[in-house]
Amino acid sequence: MTLIGILLMCESMAGKVISKRLVTVSDVARSAGVSKATAARVLGNYSTVSTEVKDKVLEAAKKLGYQPNELARSMTTGKSNTIGVIVGDIENPYFGLAVRGISDAAASAGFDVVLSNSGEDLTREKAAVRVLLGKRVDGLIVAPSSFKDVEHLHEVQQSGRPLVLLDRTVQGLSVDAVVADDRQAALTATRTLIDAGHRRIAYISATVSDDPVYRGLHQIHLSTVMERIEGVLEASRAAGIESPEQYIRLSVGRRGKGEAIIADLLQGKQRPTAIIASDNLVALQVFKTLHQLGMNIPDDVSLIAFHDADWTSVTSPPITVVSQPVYELGFESAQVLLQRITDPSESPRCRVLSTHLIIRKSVAAPPYV
């Protein structure tokens, strides 16, 4: 019916269909025989208008198929009712779930979400920040791909729009953040393995690095990775394990030679007897590599993976995992952001959501102690 209205209008205009020109407040006003201001008042429902005039305008609006131009609206008000989100990799179920948390929180507050994918690339992340800021989002949620280079995040703050960090923190910036207790999680996971008798424990991360062999913190760009490595090392050292860092490997991402790196690690003579995988993609690669090598979980190698993806319970053996409150991470970060948008006065806080270990069947005593 609305559609018919549009068609009629278009055709009535000198007989030829004009589909480009959209219906504006002025059009509605003219059609309803009132001023533009009055029409605007009822269409944007602010101020007060007499009931009869209001009806008249509404009717005209419906007849013409009026749709407000949010761009124009945002331009005058300065608010877009939109929050920008920049994640590392939307293909990763981890972020998918977090984004749903964000969407849900935003939607229930009447906010829209604009999503950008940085691909864990700092350059793209910076570009995304510029774009989103350019679109005048009311606030930004970012999972920063580097905790070292934060100039662009600083610019967000300078623009006066609130910023919330998701999943990861950065250095040298006073900003709200919602993260998981990665250090503690790594500590717990490592201790669990140590308690089971392991002394050679590998941590395998997907984080990119020139060298897959860990040489030091300078290779690390993600706060989560750093936290976890520190957690692993702390637990190891507390147990008197010597040079535990020799078993750390990086760059085991989606597109790379991850399985080769894992195979190398497992074929050294002093091979690890247990592996902690930084996410389930890494866990998957460990699984496949182990299978190819004819090794068994948990008899030959024990495994603990970060992130309780739903499938980790149906493998054989089912995988012991660090369960992270991913949805909550997203939901909470959006909550914080919306709060800051409403009232920017409060000072930044870092919220740490806790994880817990879900014990399944992928951890056992090491093959030879």
Next chain:
Amino acid sequence: MTLIGILLMCESMAGKVISKRLVTVSDVARSAGVSKATAARVLGNYSTVSTEVKDKVLEAAKKLGYQPNELARSMTTGKSNTIGVIVGDIENPYFGLAVRGISDAAASAGFDVVLSNSGEDLTREKAAVRVLLGKRVDGLIVAPSSFKDVEHLHEVQQSGRPLVLLDRTVQGLSVDAVVADDRQAALTATRTLIDAGHRRIAYISATVSDDPVYRGLHQIHLSTVMERIEGVLEASRAAGIESPEQYIRLSVGRRGKGEAIIADLLQGKQRPTAIIASDNLVALQVFKTLHQLGMNIPDDVSLIAFHDADWTSVTSPPITVVSQPVYELGFESAQVLLQRITDPSESPRCRVLSTHLIIRKSVAAPPYV
């Protein structure tokens, strides 16, 4: 350095920090001692400006920390350089992957992506369409949650902005679409099971319905589901199987009593000997239920699942799957959309991307033939 510029400016303004007011073209023009028009020309890099003036403007812009207001830009040009995307469930890795395809295609053409989540809810989908249209996206990619109710999609077309359907088609609307060959896929999967000796083949879908038992096509809202059911039934009938529809079940989604529905189905006296799962979430539930029931794959029940999620190869047994070109579905749909944005003249086409079966170990002969 940019930041310092901003700070200086703010502080130089009567000593108090003014963070609200953003730098505009006029500000830059004034600072550079040129007209607004000239400044605009270099800042928006159109038309021609002498090199020296250009440098002067650029310098002033950098000093003040000018950031273009894309909203204003879009308003005058009528283009936002943004495409809107509405998917059913971003948490589903299937859509996550498709969205990455879309993002990649869009990014390489200099377009941004605004994402909305319908949650497979028609009302939310309609709202999302309105919002995105209101934000003046240049085009829309939608995975429609119903092929029957398409009024809102019609409105998109009426607005003059191109629309591309992703993964699913609708009825009564001439529109571009990029989908997989679901019917053919279901046909092939079913035949594979029939060839293995199965006569009682269940199709289990996540699509919501009041009644988990299939009574007829009127329960179905998704074109993909319809296509697949038809494929299953056609292959079954061709093999002389009687009333194959008795084994179809619906509503086995994330939040529901999916496992109970599956358990019921498997405990009937004429239980199916093979199952086709509509996605890997369903497959997962089948896996778990079977395990609880003490049944084995493939000895007691054979399984074929739609979507080759990475984990389906590490279960035991690894699952035979219908591999869908999900990333390509997204990438291609964006390509088509961008093409339509550039040149709206061509008439709509439906592109069907082909799937293929990946044989693994979850299919065997039925337990008793």
Next chain:
DNA sequence: TTGAAAGCGGTACCAC
């Protein structure tokens, strides 16, 4: 309660 008009921050067309 209603109307007229001044912006918001750009673009684009017009003279000069």
Next chain:
DNA sequence: GTGGTACCGCTTTCAA
């Protein structure tokens, strides 16, 4: 090559 200015579609004073 540059400057002046009329828009884009809406919100928001300010008067009437």
